[in-house]
Amino acid sequence: MAKFYAQLDAKLCEFISQQQLFFTATAPIDGRINLSPKGIDSFRCLDFDRVAYLDLTGSGNETAAHLHQNGRMTMMFCSFTDKPLILRLYGKGEVVSPGSSQWDLLIDRFTDLPGKRQLILxxxxxxxxxxxxxVPIYELQTERSTLLDWATTKGTEGVSAYQHQKNLTSIDGLPTYLE
Structure with a gap:
């Protein structure tokens, strides 16, 4: 049976820290719903009312476009161990750009990963x-290094060029405001 809470607690934050995979969902007012799996060491509980993840460069930037338009976001964590649990986080999302004052306050809480694009708060x-x-029981074999290897090989300038070529608008044509 589903239970709702006003905020996270220490037990739920501990559950989150044990997960290697989470999902984000956003949607524009009109257009496609975006549902993305996320991994790598990119997620942090900032406190019981705020969470964030370090968003890495990918083939699209739907989350940023949708959050700029309406801010609606859901994140989901799912246990794949013998102790089942699904945790959904509902709230107002915000894109935090590199160089902003919020970025400067938060970035030290994250692992410095190649290809970092923005923080999603x-x-x-x-x-x-x-x-x-x-939900079935699964066992993690290993993290994929492909995305990090790609960003390392491209270098900072190559990743920036890729972002400006592929990440400035959503698939529905919404701006992402990526600088």
Whole structure:
């Protein structure tokens, strides 16, 4: 049975820290819903009301476009161990750009990863847990290094050029405001 909470607590933050995979969902007012899997060591509970992840350069930048338009965001964590649990975080998302005062305050909490693009900050409005009984048990074999290797090979200037070629608008044509 689903339970709702006003914020995270220490137990839920500990659950989050144990997960190697999470999902983000955003949607524009009109257009495609974006659902993205995320991994690598990129997520942090900032406090019981705010979470953030270090967003790495990818083939698109849908999350940023949607958050600039309306701010709606859901994140989901799912246990793949023998102890089932699904955790959803609902709230108002914000894009934090490199060089901004918020970036400077938050970035030291994250691992310095090649290809970093922006921080995605979520101010929590509600938190939901549910059973997860239908989720299979999986075991992590290893993290993929492909994205980090790609960014390392491209270098800072190459990643920036890629971002300006591929990440300035969403697939629905919305601006991402990537600088």
């Amino acid at each position: 979520l101010q929590l409005e509600s938190v939901q847990t549910s059973c997860g009984y239908g």
